[in-house]
Amino acid sequence: MLRTSGLTKEFGGLTAVDDVDFALEDGELCSLIGPNGAGKTTFFNLLTGVLTPTRGTVEVRRESGGWRDVTDATPYETANLGLHRSYQITNVFPTSTVLENVRVAAQAASNDGAKLWRNAKAFEAHREEARAILDRVGLADEADTAAESLSHGAKRQLEVGIALAGDPDVLLMDEPNAGVSSESVDRIIDLIEDVATDHAVLLVEHNMDIVMNVSDRVVVLNQGAVIAEGTPEEVRGDPTVQEAYLGGYEAGSLDADETATDSPDAGTDAEEGTA
Numbered sequence: 001m002l003r004t005s006g007l008t009k010e011f012g013g014l015t016a017v018d019d020v021d022f023a024l025e026d027g028e029l030c031s032l033i034g035p036n037g038a039g040k041t042t043f044f045n046l047l048t049g050v051l052t053p054t055r056g057t058v059e060v061r062r063e064s065g066g067w068r069d070v071t072d073a074t075p076y077e078t079a080n081l082g083l084h085r086s087y088q089i090t091n092v093f094p095t096s097t098v099l100e101n102v103r104v105a106a107q108a109a110s111n112d113g114a115k116l117w118r119n120a121k122a123f124e125a126h127r128e129e130a131r132a133i134l135d136r137v138g139l140a141d142e143a144d145t146a147a148e149s150l151s152h153g154a155k156r157q158l159e160v161g162i163a164l165a166g167d168p169d170v171l172l173m174d175e176p177n178a179g180v181s182s183e184s185v186d187r188i189i190d191l192i193e194d195v196a197t198d199h200a201v202l203l204v205e206h207n208m209d210i211v212m213n214v215s216d217r218v219v220v221l222n223q224g225a226v227i228a229e230g231t232p233e234e235v236r237g238d239p240t241v242q243e244a245y246l247g248g249y250e251a252g253s254l255d256a257d258e259t260a261t262d263s264p265d266a267g268t269d270a271e272e273g274t275a
C-alpha cells in the first residue's frame with residue numbers, strides 16, 4: 001500500500017529520520033514505536049507530505065497495482081491518494097457538532113462538494129454516511145454534542161471518524177490513546193482493531209499494552225533509524241529494543257497515561273489541532 005526507500009530527514013546537523021526502508025502491506029496493522037525524539041512524528045510528516053525529505057522516496061500503490069511517487073506531494077494530494085492521518089493533522093471544528101464535523105469531512109472527500117448546497121439529496125447522503133461512521137466509532141449518542149465538549153477519549157474517536165469520512169486506504173493513527181483515561185483504553189483498542197478490519201493501519205502509540213495487543217508487526221525506531229522489526233513477540237524479546245525503549249516491559253506493566261482524567265478540560269491535549 002505504502003513504501004519508503006532510503007527515507008531521510010535532516011534538520012541542520014540532526015538526522016531525525018535516517019535511511020528508512022519501510023513497507024505497509026494491504027490489510028496490515030503495523031505499529032511504529034520508539035523513545036521520545038526517535039523520529040516517529042517526522043516519519044509521519046514525511047509520509048503525508050507535511051515535510052519534504054532530505055533524501056529518499058515515498059510511494060503509494062495505485063489501484064492499477066503500480067506505484068506512484070508521492071515524495072513531493074502535499075498533504076492534500078496524499079489524502080486524495082487515500083493516505084489519511086487521524087489526530088495531529090485533523091482540524092476538528094470545536095463549536096460544530098460531532099455529526100457536522102464528520103459530515104463536512106465526508107462532503108470534502110466527495111467530488112460534489114461545490115454542488116452540495118444546491119443538492120439536498122447529496123447533503124442527506126453525506127449526513128447518512130456521517131451517521132454510519134459515528135455508529136462505527138462509537139459516537140452515535142454524541143451526534144449533536146459540540147466537538148469541544150467531548151472527553152479526550154471521545155475526541156480521539158471523532159478524529160478517527162473524520163479520517164474515515166475521507167474514505168482512506170491507509171490510515172495513519174497518531175497516538176489515538178493520547179490523553180485518554182485508563183478506563184477508556186479498551187474502547188480505543190476496539191476502535192483500532194475495527195478500523196484495521198478494512199484499512200491498512202500504521203499506528204504510533206506509546207502505550208505498549210495497546211501496541212502488543214493490536215499489531216501484526218512492530219517497527220522500532222531509535223535516533224531516526226529502524227533498529228528492529230517483527231511480530232510483537234519478536235520485538236518484545238529483542239535485547240536491543242529492550243535496551244533502547246522497552247526497559248523491561250512486561251504485558252500489563254504500562255498502563256494508559258495515568259494522569260489522564262478523560263474529561264474535556266483536563267488539559268492534556270494542548271497539541272490538538274496542529275497540522
Ligand SMILES: Nc1ncnc2c1ncn2[C@@H]1O[C@H](COP(=O)(O)OP(=O)(O)OP(=O)(O)O)[C@@H](O)[C@H]1O
Binds near residue numbers: 038043
Ligand atoms: N521542525 C524541526 N526542526 C528541528 N528539529 C526537529 C523538528 N522536528 C523534529 N525535530 C527533532 O527531530 C527529532 C525527532 O523528533 P520527532 O518529533 O519526530 O520524534 P518522535 O519519535 O515523534 O518523538 P515523541 O515520541 O516525543 O513524539 C527530535 O530530536 C526533534 O527534536
